[in-house]
Amino acid sequence: MKIVISGFYGLGNTGDEAILEAIIDNLRDGLESPDITVFSLSPEETARTHNVKSVYRAWRQDNKGKIKALKEADLLISGGGGLLQDAYPTKFLFGPLPYYLLIVMLAKMCGTKVMFFSQGIGPVTSGWGKTLMKLANMADFITVRDQYSKDLLHKLGVTKPQTVVTSDIVFAFKPKKDDSAKASLPLKGDEKLVAVSVRPWFEHVKQFEQMAQILDTLITERGVTPVFVPMEGHHDKNASEKVMSHMKHSDKTLMLSTEFTPNQYLNFIGECEVTIGMRLHALIFSTLMGVPHIGFSYDKKVESLLKRSGMWDFSADLENINVPELTANAIKLLVERDAYSQTVKGNAESMRAEAVRNIELLKQNFLS
Structure with missing residues (x-):
């Protein structure tokens, strides 16, 4: 199975890097030889650390690489973590919400299925943010890490994909002894x-x-x-x-x-x-x-x-x-x-x- 993972990766945030490590480890445990590509701001480091393929995540370069990876993939995993929120400035095409939802839209245009994976949703308070969230209905399946996130999705009009409450994927992190x-x-x-x-x-x-x-x-x-x-x-x-x-x-x-x-x-x-x-x-x-x-x-x-x-x-x-x-x-x-x-x-x-x-x-x- 070919999988692309999109999230806040390669930016030096320990929580998000723990999310990525947990997703990759558990995919490898649960699937037979998954072919994994990660969209990362530090693609070389991400590829080396996790033994995966990696493509530069931002729009300013390697957009052909992103499209190629999505066209070849069976599934886009969007997540985990708190990707869909507008606590940080959100303008027309600037901010977390436009970025992650445009990746989802691009995946669907490429014929790739989409799973929102162990996400925490919100806050989404701006008018533009609420409008953008309707694009989340393009997902094929959603898991969220708490009931609050599920309730907020429904309040924002995201009702088409089935949504299941699980927990943060970091709870499936596999510790390795290191002092x-x-x-x-x-x-x-x-x-x-x-x-x-x-x-x-x-x-x-x-x-x-x-x-x-x-x-x-x-x-x-x-x-x-x-x-x-x-x-x-x-x-x-x-x-x-x-x-x-x-x-x-x-x-x-x-x-x-x-x-x-x-x-x-x-x-x-x-x-x-x-x-x-x-x-x-x-x-x-x-x-x-x-x-x-x-x-x-x-x-x-x-x-x-x-x-x-x-x-x-x-x-x-x-x-x-x-x-x-x-x-x-x-x-x-x-x-x-x-x-x-x-x-x-x-x-x-x-x-x-x-x-x-x-x-x-x-x-x-x-x-x-």
């Missing part, structure tokens, strides 16, 4: 590590100071060592430094390099007592590894994950951060870590089964 990230840190060996994931979110900055207050208290009262995990290169590194700039005890914190692979970040988070974070896939990695976590939810996708992982009661919406309450929650998770770890592991198992189901649904709908 490179932890080994890179100047640790004595008896530290209580807390993984910290922060990201920029448009004009919102108050969370940096709030995170700093929580971490300072955990350092002084529980003796933890916060370690910042920058999952999108310099963007998260800069956000982490903003948190540290508000801290009284920033000298007691550490930061990982921006150069680690998704698997290496995953293994590091698995060594931590607790995660406090914003990045969706930092929280998914925590769930996968049975690490209790507190989320600062900036988007419905984060809230949905936290509810499914069993950690929403310990977390909060970004607009409603109560520092004393979340600090107390973090201390509770640290003190009763083993019990909450079991809760998270149990919920992760059910989401892993749903993630693997994405491949089974693909086989049922596209293998004759």
Whole structure:
């Protein structure tokens, strides 16, 4: 089976690279010798890393390569991740929505079937975005990673393809033992590590100071060592430094390099007592590894994950951060870590089964 994968690949985002690795690994497990081509902004690196074919994803070059790949393919996988949204600027042909939906349209013009795969939908709030979303009816089959996404699709008028709720494909990620990230840190060996994931979110900055207050208290009262995990290169590194700039005890914190692979970040988070974070896939990695976590939810996708992982009661919406309450929650998770770890592991198992189901649904709908 010849498959083209379209998503936010080759741009250095750890979560999206984890999505790609999980899709490829599970396709190879579930199908006989799939022929895979990935649309990537770094095609040579993507091809080398995953042993696949790769074509430059943007419109400014190799459009013939994209058309050729789609004409030869049996299936376009659009996803996973939060591709269909207009939180970022969306103009006539600029932005995530036009890009991904035009790829879908191109695939259909080439006679190729289309599956939206383990996607998170939204937000879609602009008039143009809502109009564009009607093009999603061209898909042959859709899986989404949460009920909110399915409900939003229907609200936006995407009703023709069958839509099934599964879970984020990263829950089917196949960890490989690798302690490179932890080994890179100047640790004595008896530290209580807390993984910290922060990201920029448009004009919102108050969370940096709030995170700093929580971490300072955990350092002084529980003796933890916060370690910042920058999952999108310099963007998260800069956000982490903003948190540290508000801290009284920033000298007691550490930061990982921006150069680690998704698997290496995953293994590091698995060594931590607790995660406090914003990045969706930092929280998914925590769930996968049975690490209790507190989320600062900036988007419905984060809230949905936290509810499914069993950690929403310990977390909060970004607009409603109560520092004393979340600090107390973090201390509770640290003190009763083993019990909450079991809760998270149990919920992760059910989401892993749903993630693997994405491949089974693909086989049922596209293998004759």
